[in-house]
Amino acid sequence: MDWKAFLDKHNVEYVTYGKNVSSDPNEVGIKCPFCEREGRPDPSQHMNLNVRTGAYICWRSQQRHRGKNPVRLVAALFNINYRKAKDLVDAESTSIEGSILGIIKDKLNPKEEQNLTTEITLPSYYTPIHYKYSRLKPARSYLKQRGFPTPEQLAKTYDLRMPMKGDFANHIVVPLYEDGNLVCLQGRSLAKEPKLRYRGLSKRNTLDGMKAVHATNETLFNYDAIQNDENMRWLVITEGVFDALKLDWFGRDQGLRSTCVFTKNMSTRQKRMLAQVVENAENLEAVYVMLDANERTDQQHMVSQLSHIPAMNAPVTPEFFDAKDPAEFDEQDVLDFVDIIEGNVEAA
Numbered sequence: 281m282d283w284k285a286f287l288d289k290h291n292v293e294y295v296t297y298g299k300n301v302s303s304d305p306n307e308v309g310i311k312c313p314f315c316e317r318e319g320r321p322d323p324s325q326h327m328n329l330n331v332r333t334g335a336y337i338c339w340r341s342q343q344r345h346r347g348k349n350p351v352r353l354v355a356a357l358f359n360i361n362y363r364k365a366k367d368l369v370d371a372e373s374t375s376i377e378g379s380i381l382g383i384i385k386d387k388l389n390p391k392e393e394q395n396l397t398t399e400i401t402l403p404s405y406y407t408p409i410h411y412k413y414s415r416l417k418p419a420r421s422y423l424k425q426r427g428f429p430t431p432e433q434l435a436k437t438y439d440l441r442m443p444m445k446g447d448f449a450n451h452i453v454v455p456l457y458e459d460g461n462l463v464c465l466q467g468r469s470l471a472k473e474p475k476l477r478y479r480g481l482s483k484r485n486t487l488d489g490m491k492a493v494h495a496t497n498e499t500l501f502n503y504d505a506i507q508n509d510e511n512m513r514w515l516v517i518t519e520g521v522f523d524a525l526k527l528d529w530f531g532r533d534q535g536l537r538s539t540c541v542f543t544k545n546m547s548t549r550q551k552r553m554l555a556q557v558v559e560n561a562e563n564l565e566a567v568y569v570m571l572d573a574n575e576r577t578d579q580q581h582m583v584s585q586l587s588h589i590p591a592m593n594a595p596v597t598p599e600f601f602d603a604k605d606p607a608e609f610d611e612q613d614v615l616d617f618v619d620i621i622e623g624n625v626e627a628a
């Protein structure tokens with residue numbers, strides 16, 4: 281895309297010379313939007329953007345504030361979500377070729393993708409579990425018992441809720457977001473012997489006044505996080521939400537992120553979403569599938585379903601850690617897993 285035209289059109293200030301700008305005539309300096317987003321605003325123009333190649337790098341954080349994916353930069357520049365940024369970038373790159381391409385693109389996109397504004401609103405009684413109310417104690421002790429020593433921080437990070445009444449009373453509710461929009465949720469019952477351990481919203485039936493925009497098997501847990509984490513080096517696909525929570529919570533600082541698909545048989549939409557995440561992740565080295573220890577056939581099946589993903593790696597099994605599923609891992613298991621895959625990557 282024509283970056284100079286884009287910056288001009290959207291009134292983004294840039295400099296063509298200065299102490300942080302290289303002598304390359306194609307390089308301009310802009311205020312680093314990633315520094316801004318991290319709460320330490322750029323006092324001058326520490327980000328170099330090559331308007332010809334689209335590559336960008338910030339001199340204050342050369343490891344992390346860099347890349348060449350225009351969507352990521354545009355999202356940070358205007359503080360908008362990935363999808364909106366993609367629209368802006370697409371509009372920019374198709375404007376030259378004329379509107380015909382845009383029309384063809386619209387035709388190719390399934391209807392579902394055009395209907396983006398739909399989202400669910402959580403009832404106010406879906407209390408965030410990190411709130412200090414004592415009535416939320418059962419949820420916090422459950423999370424502790426599942427191996428999360430700081431349930432408040434976990435709950436805050438993943439927006440976990442516990443409704444005080446209604447269809448999900450006495451459940452831990454995991455909201456499922458796409459580009460900041462709530463599209464579905466899954467609940468885990470806290471009852472001793474529940475009829476259903478897990479229940480999710482569906483598109484057909486209304487629960488607590490809500491219907492799913494996408495059912496659980498049509499979306500991904502943790503989608504916004506894995507889509508926007510520039511430091512993601514490995515992605516592990518699991519089946520259940522507690523599997524993914526465990527790996528993601530203890531692994532994310534090391535670059536290990538996780539999602540779950542809520543099923544052993546992925547939908548076309550899930551496959552497409554995963555492919556998109558992988559395509560946009562500049563620092564991703566490998567993708568793994570980790571199901572329960574006794575589900576080797578399902579695991580092979582899932583790996584074959586994802587064969588279109590270039591970074592797809594051999595499946596890994598949780599047995600190695602004496603666990604029946606990744607949800608049983610403790611922090612050390614997750615860190616050991618990181619060591620193992622890191623070694624594999626170096627050896628390759």
Ligand SMILES: [Zn+2]
Nearest residue numbers: 312315338345
């Ligand atoms: Zn920066």
